[in-house]
Amino acid sequence: MSIFDTNKSYDFGDFLPNILKLGINPTQSQLNSIISFFELLVNENKSFNLTSIVEWEPFLLRHILDSACLNLVFSENDYKVNLLDIGSGAGIPGIPIKIFNPDFKVQMMDATKKKIGFIDKVISQLGLTDTYSHHGRAEELGHHSGFRGQFDYVTARAVAELPTLLELMLPFVKQGGYAVAMKGETVNQEIQKSTKALHELGGKIINIIDPSEFIQNYPGFLVVIEKISETPTRYPRRNGVPVKSPLI
Numbered sequence: 001m002s003i004f005d006t007n008k009s010y011d012f013g014d015f016l017p018n019i020l021k022l023g024i025n026p027t028q029s030q031l032n033s034i035i036s037f038f039e040l041l042v043n044e045n046k047s048f049n050l051t052s053i054v055e056w057e058p059f060l061l062r063h064i065l066d067s068a069c070l071n072l073v074f075s076e077n078d079y080k081v082n083l084l085d086i087g088s089g090a091g092i093p094g095i096p097i098k099i100f101n102p103d104f105k106v107q108m109m110d111a112t113k114k115k116i117g118f119i120d121k122v123i124s125q126l127g128l129t130d131t132y133s134h135h136g137r138a139e140e141l142g143h144h145s146g147f148r149g150q151f152d153y154v155t156a157r158a159v160a161e162l163p164t165l166l167e168l169m170l171p172f173v174k175q176g177g178y179a180v181a182m183k184g185e186t187v188n189q190e191i192q193k194s195t196k197a198l199h200e201l202g203g204k205i206i207n208i209i210d211p212s213e214f215i216q217n218y219p220g221f222l223v224v225i226e227k228i229s230e231t232p233t234r235y236p237r238r239n240g241v242p243v244k245s246p247l248i
């Protein structure tokens with residue numbers, strides 16, 4: 001079950017009832033993948049700082065359950081989904097999305113090469129099929145024909161404030177597809193600042209999901225943005241500009 005320390009047992013505690021409330025009933029093999037992901041992360045973190053979360057319970061709560069909330073957005077009718085996770089870091093939320101939605105094609109992108117190296121290890125150790133990683137910046141890959149306008153869903157957690165994030169995400173989304181931003185307490189302020197970015201980039205907020213309706217005291221929100229028209233080709237602007245001069 002566990003690849004580094006076969007004697008250690010992992011308690012899933014409240015995680016299982018909570019994840020059931022999200023409509024996910026994980027198999028033993030999916031739970032094993034979560035354990036393997038945790039062990040790879042803890043091991044890699046000894047030589048390269050990937051995350052501040054190295055304890056099992058916080059890992060389940062803040063990395064896995066947080067990512068699983070995205071299943072509140074996905075539809076049962078979703079077919080042949082092509083999903084991109086921008087600024088995945090150690091593979092969050094991309095890796096858990098793939099574990100819980102094995103039929104999705106999941107692609108992860110990050111500007112830091114070492115993080116992509118870690119994601120590649122996870123993909124290979126967990127045997128994840130139809131899962132890919134890309135080293136690069138959203139500002140550049142967003143102009144490549146293999147990426148631009150190609151995705152049904154684009155996700156991001158802890159990458160940038162919403163006006164900036166919209167410029168990084170929406171170019172990748174297909175018309176009629178969705179960008180889903182995982183946000184914390186500042187969600188309302190960020191939305192208020194996003195009117196111009198939404199208008200310029202062809203996005204419309206269609207839902208703000210509060211997972212605490214399902215999971216008590218849940219701290220975050222999911223902002224679901226539909227791409228309702230083409231993003232002008234001048235976006236995203238060059239490296240660093242979306243952060244330095246957001247469309248506000």
Ligand code: SAH
Nearest residue numbers: 087088089092110111112137138157158159
């Ligand atoms: N999503 C992960 C990591 C968040 S840290 C999590 O929630 O745990 C933010 C990550 O975004 C970093 O790994 C950083 O390298 C990446 N990043 C920031 N700006 C980016 C950009 N413009 N293009 C690609 N990756 C970016």
